Amino acid sequence: MTETEAFEHPFAKYLRAAMMPHIWCSGCGNGIILNAFVHALDEMQMDLNKLVVVSGIGCIGRAAGYTNVDSFHTTHGRPIAFATGVKLAKPELEVVVISGDGDLFAIGGNHFIHAARRNIGIKVICANNFNYGMTGGQVGPTTPLEALTTTTPYGNIEHPFNLVHLAAASGATYVARWTTLHVRMLAISIKKLLQREGFSFIEVVSPCPEIFGRRNKMRTGLEMMEWFRKASVIENFSDPAKAEITPERIVVGEFVDVEKPTYEKLLHDKMAQILKESED
Amino acid sequence: MAKEKTVLTGVHFMSGDIACAEGAIAAGCRFFAGYPITPATEIAEHIAARMPKIGGVYVQMEDEIASIAAVIGASYAGLKAMTATSGPGFSLMQENIGLAAMTEAPCVIVDVMRGGPSTGQPTLPGQQDVMQAKWGSHGDYEIIALAPSSVQEMFDLTIEAFNLAETYRVPTMVMADEVVAHMWEKLVIPPAEEIKIVNRKRPNTPPEQYLPFMPEDDLVPPMACFGEGYRFHATGLTHDEHGYPQTQSSEAQTKLVQRLCDKIRKNADKIVRFEETMVEDAEILVVAYGIVARAALSAVRKARENGIKAGLLRLVTLWPFPEKHIAKAAEGAKAIIVPEMNCGQMVREVERTAKETSVFHLSKLGEEPPTPMEIFEALRRHSK
Amino acid sequence: MRVEIRFAGFGGQGIIKSGIMTAMAACIYSGKHAVQTQSYGPESRGGACKSEVVISDDEIDFPKVTEPDVLVVMSQHAYNEYAENVKKGGIIILDPDMIPNEKKLEKVKVFRVPATKMAEELGRRIVANVVMLGAFTAITKIVDKKALKEAIKANVPKGTEKLNSAAFERGYEYGGKIAES
Numbered sequence: 001m002t003e004t005e006a007f008e009h010p011f012a013k014y015l016r017a018a019m020m021p022h023i024w025c026s027g028c029g030n031g032i033i034l035n036a037f038v039h040a041l042d043e044m045q046m047d048l049n050k051l052v053v054v055s056g057i058g059c060i061g062r063a064a065g066y067t068n069v070d071s072f073h074t075t076h077g078r079p080i081a082f083a084t085g086v087k088l089a090k091p092e093l094e095v096v097v098i099s100g101d102g103d104l105f106a107i108g109g110n111h112f113i114h115a116a117r118r119n120i121g122i123k124v125i126c127a128n129n130f131n132y133g134m135t136g137g138q139v140g141p142t143t144p145l146e147a148l149t150t151t152t153p154y155g156n157i158e159h160p161f162n163l164v165h166l167a168a169a170s171g172a173t174y175v176a177r178w179t180t181l182h183v184r185m186l187a188i189s190i191k192k193l194l195q196r197e198g199f200s201f202i203e204v205v206s207p208c209p210e211i212f213g214r215r216n217k218m219r220t221g222l223e224m225m226e227w228f229r230k231a232s233v234i235e236n237f238s239d240p241a242k243a244e245i246t247p248e249r250i251v252v253g254e255f256v257d258v259e260k261p262t263y264e265k266l267l268h269d270k271m272a273q274i275l276k277e278s279e280d
Numbered sequence: 281m282a283k284e285k286t287v288l289t290g291v292h293f294m295s296g297d298i299a300c301a302e303g304a305i306a307a308g309c310r311f312f313a314g315y316p317i318t319p320a321t322e323i324a325e326h327i328a329a330r331m332p333k334i335g336g337v338y339v340q341m342e343d344e345i346a347s348i349a350a351v352i353g354a355s356y357a358g359l360k361a362m363t364a365t366s367g368p369g370f371s372l373m374q375e376n377i378g379l380a381a382m383t384e385a386p387c388v389i390v391d392v393m394r395g396g397p398s399t400g401q402p403t404l405p406g407q408q409d410v411m412q413a414k415w416g417s418h419g420d421y422e423i424i425a426l427a428p429s430s431v432q433e434m435f436d437l438t439i440e441a442f443n444l445a446e447t448y449r450v451p452t453m454v455m456a457d458e459v460v461a462h463m464w465e466k467l468v469i470p471p472a473e474e475i476k477i478v479n480r481k482r483p484n485t486p487p488e489q490y491l492p493f494m495p496e497d498d499l500v501p502p503m504a505c506f507g508e509g510y511r512f513h514a515t516g517l518t519h520d521e522h523g524y525p526q527t528q529s530s531e532a533q534t535k536l537v538q539r540l541c542d543k544i545r546k547n548a549d550k551i552v553r554f555e556e557t558m559v560e561d562a563e564i565l566v567v568a569y570g571i572v573a574r575a576a577l578s579a580v581r582k583a584r585e586n587g588i589k590a591g592l593l594r595l596v597t598l599w600p601f602p603e604k605h606i607a608k609a610a611e612g613a614k615a616i617i618v619p620e621m622n623c624g625q626m627v628r629e630v631e632r633t634a635k636e637t638s639v640f641h642l643s644k645l646g647e648e649p650p651t652p653m654e655i656f657e658a659l660r661r662h663s664k
Numbered sequence: 665m666r667v668e669i670r671f672a673g674f675g676g677q678g679i680i681k682s683g684i685m686t687a688m689a690a691c692i693y694s695g696k697h698a699v700q701t702q703s704y705g706p707e708s709r710g711g712a713c714k715s716e717v718v719i720s721d722d723e724i725d726f727p728k729v730t731e732p733d734v735l736v737v738m739s740q741h742a743y744n745e746y747a748e749n750v751k752k753g754g755i756i757i758l759d760p761d762m763i764p765n766e767k768k769l770e771k772v773k774v775f776r777v778p779a780t781k782m783a784e785e786l787g788r789r790i791v792a793n794v795v796m797l798g799a800f801t802a803i804t805k806i807v808d809k810k811a812l813k814e815a816i817k818a819n820v821p822k823g824t825e826k827l828n829s830a831a832f833e834r835g836y837e838y839g840g841k842i843a844e845s
Binding site for chain 2: 048110
Binding site for chain 3: 466571
């Protein structure tokens with residue numbers, strides 16, 4: 001055995017080697033997000049036996065399978081609803097949803113706002129690549145106005161969601177946005193996400209040069225990252241309502257970080273109260 | 281903390297919906313996710329009152345899609361889980377019922393059938409979802425569906441549904457109807473130790489050797505749950521024994537999907553349940569289920585009093601369909617009457633299996649199930 | 665012997681509950697076989713509703729009522745719908761204040777019990793159905809008085825037992841009187 005063969009990547013234990021190679025295009029930001037997630041797990045020395053990663057359908061949906069923990073790849077739009085069942089059944093587990101903008105905010109939007117409202121203690125990381133990449137680049141709930149996609153060939157006329165505003169308004173207790181350019185901040189933010197008790201959300205603005213970028217004058221990952229670099233401004237705890245993503249401006253940073261009793265805690269307390277009353 | 285009793289042993293006067301809820305609790309159900317819908321709401325209401333007192337979880341989700349998704353999640357986290365709905369909600373659940381079949385998540389879905397299609401007649405009974413139970417999700421798969429015809433069976437068959445779901449790792453349905461669900465009748469709940477409870481097979485291999493979708497001889501893989509150190513993957517994509525996606529392999533597709541069908545088909549003799557009354561010498565047969573089977577029983581008795589050699593075969597499992605038994609019972613019969621509260625659903629299965637024997641459908645829609653007199657008239661007409 | 669009873673009126677009158685209490689009295693407190701079924705509209709209050717009870721010494725196959733021996737009716741709408749469907753030789757017990765227009769019916773005995781008025785006199789209109797149950801018990805003797813009182817106790821909200829018991833007794837007394845005459 002040569003020395004190179006004996007070398008094991010320090011993060012190998014976090015990933016399922018049997019699932020590699022991954023399906024993601026070159027220049028895609030999903031690998032950066034997974035990398036930041038794994039960094040956070042490593043820095044926190046997370047108990048991998050108590051972590052569940054759930055994803056929906058879309059390119060980033062494969063992340064659940066790539067992570068070497070208990071993982072479930074649900075139907076399109078339903079990872080949050082599935083994760084709610086896991087978390088309420090076994091509150092001691094850390095349950096993380098990693099999915100895309102279409103999965104979480106179009107087909108699955110209803111589940112997102114209600115899980116946030118209930119303050120279910122699940123953690124949601126959204127890769128926002130502005131379109132449906134896996135199906136070839138159709139318009140989605142975050143596609144910017146006038147952007148070209150295969151189903152908006154004359155320019156998008158739908159107003160996009162401002163995800164951090166939506167999350168904050170729905171009741172999420174931790175809300176942040178980063179781009180894949182902000183790798184260190186993203187990893188730090190994911191650590192915070194994992195440390196919070198309540199419903200927590202990070203939007204990661206992520207490049208999709210092969211499918212979205214090439215129709216919108218950003219043919220390579222580098223060009224998309226260049227956009228992120230020029231447009232992004234860090235404004236921590238600014239008003240999420242004013243954090244719309246435009247070609248000129250991407251406000252990143254933490255928007256919300258508050259404490260509020262989780263559904264699981266209120267449920268537990270309620271049970272204790274009922275049992276106590278029945279004893280009295 | 282002193283928890284409330286889970287099995288309410290004793291004699292009760294109860295509605296079908298409440299008996300179903302008590303059956304679930306007695307079976308060990310500790311997770312319920314649902315969305316209000318007539319005529320199944322009382323199941324959720326009763327469970328919402330009971331669960332906190334026995335350490336279980338009731339959660340009202342934002343819709344039925346979320347409800348079944350949460351049920352699958354809770355099942356994978358190790359709890360026995362259930363949802364209850366009616367036609368419109370049952371339709372919304374179908375995609376994830378396919379997910380439960382594909383990922384072999386034990387779970388119970390109660391459908392209290394009302395008049396459809398669409399919003400239909402919410403407070404009136406129907407039997408219009410029985411084919412949807414079998415074929416509602418896309419792709420090939422098998423499920424188990426039971427049809428209670430009394431308050432006692434709402435209790436007993438809900439327990440049975442959990443046992444079957446756990447045994448075969450398959451979504452199992454209790455296909456009730458509005459009459460049975462809202463009817464009040466005597467319910468006898470036996471002592472807890474007399475109730476047969478089945479729990480899913482657990483892996484006896486260490487985590488590093490565990491293959492989450494490697495079946496044993498009964499075609500069912502042992503099931504580890506989240507948080508137990510097995511660190512396995514499950515997906516709605518076609519997968520191999522590791523649970524890893526195999527989206528391009530014809531072999532993997534054939535192997536997995538065929539097994540999902542075969543684990544029910546090849547175990548059908550063990551699963552199938554039905555009840556025969558005066559079938560042995562019957563010249564004319566009624567095949568019925570749910571509330572309609574009780575009208576049929578009355579009609580068959582009346583027919584016998586009038587010298588007509590009638591018999592009743594009541595379906596307890598709708599799916600798998602008791603093919604062999606229908607075929608055998610049909611051999612000696614001149615005709616088979618199939619009364620249903622739909623425009624002809626299970627009758628197709630009877631026609632398919634009865635082969636030579638003439639099969640007649642008696643359809644009744646709206647407020648009342650077919651009356652004993654209507655079925656008796658059909659027996660008289662076709663026995664000539 | 666199979667006896668079929670239909671309670672009918674509008675939502676909010678306690679019609680469904682009347683059926684449940686009658687069936688429960690026969691089944692749990694008298695050892696007979698009994699089953700209650702119901703039908704109701706989309707309205708929580710005010711819609712037409714009926715509650716049906718079958719009582720038998722033998723196991724009950726078909727649980728629905730086809731031709732009732734007894735109709736207990738508390739609204740004009742329900743009366744119009746069901747009065748003619750009562751079995752020959754059967755009984756109709758009605759609240760005349762709720763049913764101003766009666767049809768000419770043959771071969772049924774009609775008993776008029778001003779249950780709503782009597783309930784108002786007791787202070788709560790809501791117990792009219794229990795007054796009716798008292799009269800029903802005295803007139804038909806299908807279910808034992810003690811059994812029905814037990815069933816009522818088991819089904820009414822805590823704190824209202826006394827009121828309901830008084831309502832039942834009022835109806836029972838009135839029913840007894842008109843049954844004799």
